[in-house]
Amino acid sequence: MDWPAALGTRLIEDGQRRGEVREGPVDRLAMPLTAALQGLTALALSGALSTERIEEGSNETIAVLLRGYAP
Structure with missing residues (x-):
């Protein structure tokens, strides 16, 4: 199993x-x-997102995932 899948x-x-x-x-x-x-990660590494957008996107992604994974 590759590291991203193992981390998830x-x-x-x-x-x-x-x-x-x-x-x-x-x-x-x-x-x-x-x-x-x-x-x-791909967007960040490609330079497609500014540092600010990476942080905003990470926070929003985490919030959406937490709601979806809630018991």
Whole structure:
């Protein structure tokens, strides 16, 4: 498993253990998280986003994901 997928899986597993992420198959739940992280990383590395936009985008992405993963 590549590192972004492994990171997403670990984050989902940890969240489920703490009761912060809804139950479900970890590999399925990790897919949107991994895609979002990889997308933001690609945009940041390509120079497509300013530093300010990277921070704003990261914060909004996290907020959206947290709502979607809530139990």
